[in-house]
Amino acid sequence: MLFENLIILTTSAAVLVGFFIVLSRRRSYEKKSGKALELPSIVVPKRQLEQVLDEKTKKKVTIFYGTQTGTAEGFAKALYEEAKVRYEKVEFKVIDLDDYAADDDEYAEKLKKETISFFFLATYGDGEPTDNAARFYRWFTEGDEKGVWLKQLQYGVFGLGNTQYEHFNKIAKVVDDALTTQGANRILPIGLGDDDHLIEDDFDTWKELVWPELDLLLRDEDDKNATTPYTPYTPYTAAIPExxxxxxxxxxxxxxxxxxTNRRDVxxxxxxxxxxxxxxxxxxxxQSDRSCTHLEFDISHTRLSYETGDHVGVYCxxxxxxxxxxxxxxxxxxxxxxxxxxxxxxxxxxxxxxxxxxxxxxxxxxxxxxxxxxxxxxKKSTLLALAAHASDPTDVERLRFLASRAGKDEYAK
Ligand SMILES: Cc1cc2nc3c(=O)[nH]c(=O)nc-3n(C[C@H](O)[C@H](O)[C@H](O)COP(=O)(O)O)c2cc1C
Missing domain, CATH: 1.20.990 (NADPH-cytochrome p450 Reductase; Chain A, domain 3)
Incomplete structure (x- = not known):
């Protein structure tokens, strides 16, 4: 990355120096001869120069996700899709936390170059991170004291959890705190998505708080003065697997x-x-108005073993x-x-x-x-995906209504 930056810097400097030399030669020739110099066409086209400078100054936003069953990934991609349309000049990336870095040093190296980031983090097990966030989580929250080293970072966190669990949204909360402790600036309150109710509505509500903050960080003067209205709400459909x-x-x-078959090793x-x-x-x-059933399964005839914290999925x-x-x-x-x-x-x-x-x-x-x-x-995203394929316009309208904010009460029935 450092090497790439150096190349970009050297290229921009070389182009600018070249341009300056051509201009100063032209002035001295014009003085001597009184004639205007016929300039040969400039070797580096203007557009290329602009591209090099643009790359250097381009604002960048990274959206991370930690997911087990795809919801966090879907939300991350939905934010990405909408943000790309709203801020055309900005470079957005969606990244699986596991793919971000190969080891702890690379996590540190890359994270200190991020300037604006969002984290979508689900909680599993007994307040555990998802498999793809586990390495990052351990390094970021449990490793050595890191001090205040992320002052350049503006961030937002959206957690995915379920209020039925004791450690509701623990991973998102811990990462949110750790980011602040390590110097990053929280630009909006943490979103706490609850899968026991309407987690997509939680996401939509949180997302609406994101835009005013991003406007402040990403819109330049030209954009602020632009009269074209911003692209309206783009519904979230990215979590529907194809x-x-x-x-x-x-x-x-x-x-x-x-x-x-029970005769497997795994x-x-x-x-x-x-x-x-x-x-x-x-x-x-x-006397209680609630019910909670304690079940024990006989696994003696299988090769399974059970440890505290393991969870059992039941196929019905x-x-x-x-x-x-x-x-x-x-x-x-x-x-x-x-x-x-x-x-x-x-x-x-x-x-x-x-x-x-x-x-x-x-x-x-x-x-x-x-x-x-x-x-x-x-899920509401499924209704929207179905609407995109429905052939009867009445069905399309009905499905869209149920997925919309106006249809919230009817959807909940
Ligand atoms: C086995 C299991 C364990 C879970 N444990 C927790 C938990 O400890 N705390 C919590 O807030 N949510 C917990 N959840 C809820 C998930 O975090 C929630 O459903 C989330 O939306 C899943 O996101 P994902 O699809 O991106 O993996 C658990 C869900 C499952 C299936």
């Missing part, structure tokens, strides 16, 4: 569902195992009547065999968050029974 669907001939023999979200419930107890007394199945209703609405036979892909046929990635296909090739019946959430309300 998949390529492929239909296949049915497999001749029914395939063994390997995802549910079990993960794609390869769960079956286990029986060994103990079930209600923790609240009959939809009831057959709900599945049949969904099949009827989709209009495809239950035995339609298909797969979802996150890349194009030539292997290039599709847009949207960088997630894995959500389930292996299977029939529509199995996808709807085991993998689809058929009973929760769709």
């Amino acid at each position: 998949y390529r669907v492929m239909f296949h001939d049915k497999p001749r023999a029914p395939t063994l569902d390997r995802s549910l 079990h993960d979200a794609q390869h769960p195992c079956r286990s029986n419930v060994a103990v079930k107890k209600e923790l609240h007394t009959p 199945e939809n009831q057959i009547e709900i599945v049949e209703e969904a099949e009827r609405l989709i209009g495809l036979p239950a035995d339609t065999y298909f797969s979802l892909h996150t890349d194009n046929e030539d292997g290039t990635p599709l847009g949207g968050p960088s997630l894995q296909p959500p389930f292996p090739p299977c029939t529509l019946r199995k996808a709807l029974t085991k993998y689809a959430d058929l009973l929760s309300s769709p």
